[in-house]
Amino acid sequence: MDDYLLNDGDSESDGESEEELNMQSSEGQARVVMTRTAAPVKKQHFDKSLAASHSYMGGGLVPLRGRSVLEPGWQGRLPVAAHSGAVFPGETVPMLMPDYDDAILLFEAIQRDKLFGLLCPDETGGMVSGYGVVCEVYEAGTAGAGEARGNTALSFKARARHRFRLLHPPDHPAPLHSYTRMRFAEVRVLPELGPAEPLRLARLASLDALRAPRPAPPFAPDLRHSPVARRVRGMDAALTPWPRFVHELLEYRRVRDQLHAHFSSLDLGERPPPPEPLSRRH
Incomplete structure (x- = not known):
């Protein structure tokens, strides 16, 4: 009688385990089917001209x-x-x-x-x-x-x-x-005023021969960052209360070149869809 009860319990547990295995296998097949039938996501590139x-x-x-x-x-x-x-x-x-x-x-x-x-x-x-x-x-x-x-x-x-x-x-x-x-x-x-050099009013006339020509010829190298030009700017800044690097922070051409280099190095890449509504926010 005890053996019969034990066998009966084993058969019930075996049945439940088989049902769980069947459910797990069916869920696994469903996942596989859903994974296989999922449509590939098509990448859309943002049209910058919009x-x-x-x-x-x-x-x-x-x-x-x-x-x-x-x-x-x-x-x-x-x-x-x-x-x-x-x-x-x-x-x-x-x-x-x-x-x-x-x-x-x-x-x-x-x-x-x-x-x-x-x-x-x-x-x-x-x-x-x-x-x-x-x-x-x-x-x-x-x-x-x-x-x-x-x-x-x-x-x-x-x-x-x-x-x-x-x-x-x-x-x-x-x-x-x-x-x-x-x-x-x-x-x-109104006239359009161009930004002047920060050290224009403090420049020494005796050092003009060492300065880069302005405007420089298109084929000439950029002499603003040469050691001689930096030393000349340091002598000009010695006549002011501020050191040279403070005046260079306000130099228009230097800031412009840094902005151009920064934005040219940015890779905007792809934009989230849809591109048309995004273009209307600009």
Whole structure:
């Protein structure tokens, strides 16, 4: 009787172990099948030209011919509007004018000289600073804006060209929202000042013969980092309260070369999909 009970228990345990083995084997086969049937992930490369070309604005923009060049000190009347941030010369500004009056005003400017102004905010971000940039429209087109605006809205791409200052700024600080709509203003184009050498005012005239020629010929080697040039800069810095390395931290060409070398060494690689929405964030 005891043997029968023992054998019966063994048979039950054997049955349970066989069921566990079958379940484990079936799960293992399922994992194998799922692994084998998983589709390979296709790598997508980010198109860097999407953000630069602003292709999200559509293909209805028409390139405009001609260019208007303003000299430093030029004074004139331009349509201006406030911008949410600081725009620097050389930047591309994509814009959409849904308001009918603003679109007509800017359309007339495009027919005339393709120039308008963007006012920058002050350090608080809520007032108009009185300074801005002159922008030139180089592509423009129309898009539907609904029946309320006569189905006319102006979309365009402009490039910032020159810095300007308002000739007749308001007597009291004007809020930024007061320049949301386009209006005419008298502006004066400011000269573009290049960065000077930090030791320019402290340089010794007796050491000019040892300095590198400026501008250096294109075939000449870079003599700014030679031992002689470093020693000459050290003698110039001896006339100032600060050592040479402090002045070199503020040297424009040195910082520019370091930035170029840094960004050229970066390998951006691949971008996560999808690339189109990512390009719209730039």
